[in-house]
Amino acid sequence: MGHDIYGVSKAGNEVAYARFSMGNYNASILYSLLDANEFHAGVSGSGGSSTFTIEQMEKAMDAYKQLFSHIPLSEADWDLKQILMFIENCLETAHKDGSVSVYFG
Template structure:
């Protein structure tokens, strides 16, 4: 069990990936900034997917930057955070790159 979150372009190719173990609550940071909490199923994702527009991914990136800037890490498992911080940022940026080219990106929450 765990959270395997993947971003896909319109051709169905994986363009972004983030992995969190089932005990790593830092996964909730990515769900929160994507405004995708309905896909969070505790120890894993729900198995659902949704499509995000450029604006939604830009909003997620801005929310993540604000989260990091404020330094409110009360929900963060500190031993994983440096790695998770990078994978969350990389995931959002890769999704944004694709969304800017194709107009949207599909994200699967497994």
């Protein structure tokens, strides 16, 4: 069990991936930043998905920066780095496609 979260383009290509073990509390950070707590099923994602607009992904990025800008990326732990990479890649895709789908497994 664990959280496998995928960002997917309109063409169906995987553009982002984040993995958290079932006991890793940092998974809740990504759910919260995406305002997607309804997809957090405890030890894993719910299996559901949602489509995020450019604005929603920009809001997630802004929230990440507000929470973690005081931590230099070189000193951030792996989970914070993968959360940032996930949001960056999804935001880039949303800019290209108009939106990005995220699957919460």
